Amino acid sequence: MIELKNLTKNYGNHSAVQGLSLRIGKGEIFGFIGPNGAGKTTTIRMMGGVMAPTAGSVTIAGIDMQAQPQEAKRRIGFIPDRPFLYEKLTGLEFLRFTADIYGVAEARFRDKAAAALSRFSLTDWSDDLIESYSHGMKQRLVMAAALLHDPEVLIVDEPMVGLDPLAIIMVKKLFRQLAAQGVAIFMSTHTLKVAEEICDRIGILSRGRLLAIGTVEDLRQKAEVDSVDLEQVFLNLTRNSA
Amino acid sequence: MANTLMHEVRLLLMPRTLPALRRRWSRSPRGGRGRFIVLGLVGMLFWWGIFGISWRVLRYFKGIEDIGDLLAHKLQSMILVVSFALLLFSGILTALARLFLSRDLLLVHSLPSPAYRIFIARWIDATVDSSWMVIVFTLPVFLAYGTVFGAGAAYYAVTLLALALLAVIASALSALGVMIGVVIVPATRMRSIVILMGVLLFVVLYVAIRLVRPEQLVDPEVFDSVMVYIASLQAPAAPFLPTSWASDSIQAALTGAVSNSGFHLAHSASFAVLVFCLAVIVADAIYFKGFSKAQTAATAVIRRRGLSERIFRFLPGPVRAFTVKEIKTFLRDQTQWTQLFLIAALLVIYIYNFDALPLEKSPIQTVYLQNVFAFLNMALALLVLTAVAARFAYPAVSLEKEAIWLVKSSPLSIRSFLLIKFFIYYLPLLALTETLIVGTNWLLEVTPFMMVLSTVTVFFLVPGIIAMGIGLGAAYPDFKAENPAQTASSFGGLVFMLACAAYVAAVILLQAGPVYRLFMADLHGRPLSALVWLWIAAAFAAAFLLSILAVVLPLRFGEKRLRQMHL
Numbered sequence: 001m002i003e004l005k006n007l008t009k010n011y012g013n014h015s016a017v018q019g020l021s022l023r024i025g026k027g028e029i030f031g032f033i034g035p036n037g038a039g040k041t042t043t044i045r046m047m048g049g050v051m052a053p054t055a056g057s058v059t060i061a062g063i064d065m066q067a068q069p070q071e072a073k074r075r076i077g078f079i080p081d082r083p084f085l086y087e088k089l090t091g092l093e094f095l096r097f098t099a100d101i102y103g104v105a106e107a108r109f110r111d112k113a114a115a116a117l118s119r120f121s122l123t124d125w126s127d128d129l130i131e132s133y134s135h136g137m138k139q140r141l142v143m144a145a146a147l148l149h150d151p152e153v154l155i156v157d158e159p160m161v162g163l164d165p166l167a168i169i170m171v172k173k174l175f176r177q178l179a180a181q182g183v184a185i186f187m188s189t190h191t192l193k194v195a196e197e198i199c200d201r202i203g204i205l206s207r208g209r210l211l212a213i214g215t216v217e218d219l220r221q222k223a224e225v226d227s228v229d230l231e232q233v234f235l236n237l238t239r240n241s242a
Numbered sequence: 243m244a245n246t247l248m249h250e251v252r253l254l255l256m257p258r259t260l261p262a263l264r265r266r267w268s269r270s271p272r273g274g275r276g277r278f279i280v281l282g283l284v285g286m287l288f289w290w291g292i293f294g295i296s297w298r299v300l301r302y303f304k305g306i307e308d309i310g311d312l313l314a315h316k317l318q319s320m321i322l323v324v325s326f327a328l329l330l331f332s333g334i335l336t337a338l339a340r341l342f343l344s345r346d347l348l349l350v351h352s353l354p355s356p357a358y359r360i361f362i363a364r365w366i367d368a369t370v371d372s373s374w375m376v377i378v379f380t381l382p383v384f385l386a387y388g389t390v391f392g393a394g395a396a397y398y399a400v401t402l403l404a405l406a407l408l409a410v411i412a413s414a415l416s417a418l419g420v421m422i423g424v425v426i427v428p429a430t431r432m433r434s435i436v437i438l439m440g441v442l443l444f445v446v447l448y449v450a451i452r453l454v455r456p457e458q459l460v461d462p463e464v465f466d467s468v469m470v471y472i473a474s475l476q477a478p479a480a481p482f483l484p485t486s487w488a489s490d491s492i493q494a495a496l497t498g499a500v501s502n503s504g505f506h507l508a509h510s511a512s513f514a515v516l517v518f519c520l521a522v523i524v525a526d527a528i529y530f531k532g533f534s535k536a537q538t539a540a541t542a543v544i545r546r547r548g549l550s551e552r553i554f555r556f557l558p559g560p561v562r563a564f565t566v567k568e569i570k571t572f573l574r575d576q577t578q579w580t581q582l583f584l585i586a587a588l589l590v591i592y593i594y595n596f597d598a599l600p601l602e603k604s605p606i607q608t609v610y611l612q613n614v615f616a617f618l619n620m621a622l623a624l625l626v627l628t629a630v631a632a633r634f635a636y637p638a639v640s641l642e643k644e645a646i647w648l649v650k651s652s653p654l655s656i657r658s659f660l661l662i663k664f665f666i667y668y669l670p671l672l673a674l675t676e677t678l679i680v681g682t683n684w685l686l687e688v689t690p691f692m693m694v695l696s697t698v699t700v701f702f703l704v705p706g707i708i709a710m711g712i713g714l715g716a717a718y719p720d721f722k723a724e725n726p727a728q729t730a731s732s733f734g735g736l737v738f739m740l741a742c743a744a745y746v747a748a749v750i751l752l753q754a755g756p757v758y759r760l761f762m763a764d765l766h767g768r769p770l771s772a773l774v775w776l777w778i779a780a781a782f783a784a785a786f787l788l789s790i791l792a793v794v795l796p797l798r799f800g801e802k803r804l805r806q807m808h809l
Contacts, residue, residue, distance in 0.1 A: 011808070048650075048651045049650065049651060050647055050650040050651050051808060052805070052806065069653075069655070070653045070654070070655055071653070073651060073652060073653040074653040076651070078647075078651040080647050080651075082644070084643065084644035084645045084647065085645050085648070086567060086571060086645050086648075088570060088571040088574040088575055089567060089570060089571070093566075093567075093570065096551065096563075096566075097563045097566070097567050098563075098648075099559075100559040100560060100562050100563030100566075101559065101560050101563045101652045101653070101654055102559075102652070102653065103559050129574070
């Protein structure tokens with residue numbers, strides 16, 4: 001469903017992502033972890049078509065992002081780490097804006113918007129301007145908007161930042177449901193506990209390079225730790241690469 | 243105590259001073275030097291232009307017996323009054339931003355520093371920001387005074403000091419007013435109120451000046467009242483106005499009365515210190531209270547649903563999405579819709595000016611003059627459009643702000659996005675320009691040929707100007723700008739205005755010759771040769787081609803730059 005081939009991004013002389021190759025299947029939840037500045041957000045932006053790679057390719061549902069960006073993006077639900085939105089629209093208006101962009105029919109929109117607002121506990125604020133929303137509410141609204149067009153691939157940068165515990169539980173449950181429906185989910189996170197709990201496979205990125213990839217068990221073996229805690233695995237692997 | 247205060251204020255100013263120093267001493271980034279040279283050259287040209295005009299006007303005044311010096315003095319006090327008004331207006335807006343609306347204020351107020359010290363640091367920053375441009379561009383006027391009236395070195399020192407004190411007074415008064423105002427009205431609303439007041443003030447001033455009808459001064463019939471005029475010139479200015487102290491000190495230095503000048507300067511300086519101290523005392527009492535109040539955002543609930551969506555239902559989804567978003571954002575942003583008043587004022591003033599033209603008193607044949615004006619009117623209306631487009635079309639892409647990721651991650655291509663933006667601004671701005679042209683031509687009573695030529699030319703030029711606005715706005719966006727005026731005054735905004743001026747000039751020059759030949763031939767009933775017709779066709783074809791290029795090239799340039807841009 002998602003394929004990265006030799007993906008590279010250079011900023012001047014600095015290489016943020018170096019030759020990253022990955023394949024994520026239908027219905028899989030893939031976690032991307034790594035220290036600050038490892039290249040996670042850059043990778044996610046290239047996957048979302050927000051940034052062009054220096055080299056390599058991104059393929060979404062068999063469509064090359066470079067060759068057919070519009071077609072590829074139509075299949076993606078993109079959730080960035082910082083929820084910058086149109087502050088002068090209301091929550092409901094923003095959902096309608098997204099639905100229009102992604103071509104969601106009016107008849108479907110009403111039901112879907114109502115369901116999304118209810119799921120993300122935003123119904124009571126749907127007629128308020130976004131500028132009055134808290135960070136967590138904006139994050140929930142972005143998620144609601146990203147799912148409106150039933151994407152085949154969900155790309156999420158730090159999904160839990162700014163969410164309250166109740167919302168975190170709901171999002172984890174939602175991701176599992178979506179994966180069960182066949183949606184491929186690629187998420188970067190600093191919350192190792194979340195990665196451990198819901199991801200089928202995890203990739204550890206450091207200095208733009210993929211250090212390790214596999215299930216939590218695979219990573220434990222690679223890091224040569226007995227601890228059940230992913231934190232220790234992460235520390236061992238990233239320390240060795242530094 | 244004083245040392246600690248100064249040290250703390252210096253520290254609080256560091257986030258502003260360090261980047262400025264770093265820019266000064268480090269190597270410019272790619273393109274930075276070129277940008278600096280272009281901005282510097284335009285600034286210098288403008289500066290020399292002001293100097294040249296002032297010098298000529300003052301030389302002319304000096305040549306008029308009896309009232310020449312009086313006129314020069316009166317002009318100088320008027321310049322100071324206008325500068326002071328500008329300093330106050332700019333001071334209020336800057337103080338609002340620096341003291342209450344800047345994003346870094348949350349961090350600054352979390353520091354273990356008393357509110358009055360934070361105020362002092364922010365006020366210094368605001369004073370420099372709000373006054374440097376006014377001072378820099380009034381200096382050539384005073385330089386012209388110095389050269390024309392042969393002033394000594396003391397005059398220049400006194401002028402600099404008087405202007406600096408005027409800036410300090412204006413900034414301290416603005417800060418005082420803003421601090422008190424914010425306690426009464428929320429800071430976010432206050433800015434709109436100030437902009438609206440500024441626009442109204444401008445309109446009232448303009449209408450007042452128009453009602454005086456300065457063009458009548460050249461009419462011999464009014465010379466009967468010249469003695470009354472001299473008497474009004476000699477009337478002393480209001481003694482309690484800071485501009486009077488500045489004017490008196492500069493005037494005294496100009497005539498070599500240095501001690502007298504020092505007395506008036508001391509007046510200004512003591513008042514500046516007094517207002518500053520008062521502002522610090524008020525800041526200690528209410529600044530934090532106002533800042534705290536400014537953070538409580540008003541929660542606007544929008545009850546009316548889907549009216550715009552219903553109106554634009556016929557449009558394709560993405561086009562409808564952006565059209566509706568753009569209209570709603572515009573109407574809900576008070577800083578945006580107050581600009582509508584400015585446009586309405588501009589329209590009224592523009593049309594009124596044509597109505598006031600005393601064409602019937604001119605010794606030149608009226609039909610000829612009417613049509614010359616109609617031709618020049620095209621250029622003027624297009625320059626007005628450029629100014630309006632600089633404020634609306636050019637910042638259109640930057641107005642997406644940091645939500646631009648929504649566009650880049652959506653299945654809408656950058657080209658479609660720019661075309662949607664283009665059409666959103668093209669239609670209303672075309673209507674505005676055509677209204678201007680038709681309205682003024684109607685007042686001028688031009689020939690049908692000129693009416694058709696003007697409306698058709700404008701119809702073909704408006705797309706080019708809007709496309710340059712959207713395209714260059716996409717090529718040089720500022721997604722972090724706090725308001726559209728900031729975007730319009732950037733480097734890209736300058737490039738846009740220069741490009742538009744060059745484009746309008748090129749088309750007008752291409753048309754001038756052929757239109758003159760056609761008009762004269764029609765007036766005298768003479769036929770044109772085939773060669774002249776060929777020349778006319780070639781000139782119009784070249785103007786048409788230029789108009790197509792003006793649409794295609796900037797949009798392509800903007801598309802390419804925006805696509806490659808790292809967010």
